[in-house]
Amino acid sequence: MGRDETSEDKFFRELGGAYAELRQAFARHVGMSPLRVQLLVRLRRDGEISHSDLRLALGIDGASVTRLVKEFEAEGLVGRRLDPADNRYTLAALTPAGERMADDLGRSHQSYQERLLDGVSTQEQEIVLRVLRRVRANVTERENR
Structure with a gap:
C-alpha cells in the first residue's frame, strides 16, 4: 500500500482497474471498440430498443449512439425504423447478420472468461461474488437513506 493509501482505497482501485482492463482487453481481443461491443451485447440482450434507451444504457450522448448505430x-x-407508437423515436435492432455476429461475440466472450478464470477456483469466485453483492447492497442502502 502507498503511504496514505487505505485498505479501502486499494480495494476499490484494484476493483475499478480490473473492470476497466477486462472491458478493454476483451474489446482488443475481438478487434472492436468497447462501445461497439457494448452496443452489440445490448441489442442482443434487449432486442429492438430506442436510441434514447441505448443512450441511457451505455451512458453516452445521443450523437454517439446515432453514429454507432449508423455504422452498424x-x-x-x-x-433502424421510426417507433410506430411515437415517431419522434428511432428504434434499432440487430439484423440476421448482426444476430450471428452478436452470437459469435457471445461465444468468444464465454471462452475468453473461462481462460481468464483459469486457476481461480469456484470457491474463490463465490467469495468475490459475495463481497461484490455486499458492496452493491451497501450502495443501495446508502442511497435509500
Whole structure:
C-alpha cells in the first residue's frame, strides 16, 4: 500500500482497474471498440430498443449512439425504423447478420472468461461474488437513506 493509501482505497482501485482492463482487453481481443461491443451485447440482450434507451444504457450522448448505430447499419448488422407508437423515436435492432455476429461475440466472450478464470477456483469466485453483492447492497442502502 502507498503511504496514505487505505485498505479501502486499494480495494476499490484494484476493483475499478480490473473492470476497466477486462472491458478493454476483451474489446482488443475481438478487434472492436468497447462501445461497439457494448452496443452489440445490448441489442442482443434487449432486442429492438430506442436510441434514447441505448443512450441511457451505455451512458453516452445521443450523437454517439446515432453514429454507432449508423455504422452498424452501413455494415448490415443493425436495422433502424421510426417507433410506430411515437415517431419522434428511432428504434434499432440487430439484423440476421448482426444476430450471428452478436452470437459469435457471445461465444468468444464465454471462452475468453473461462481462460481468464483459469486457476481461480469456484470457491474463490463465490467469495468475490459475495463481497461484490455486499458492496452493491451497501450502495443501495446508502442511497435509500
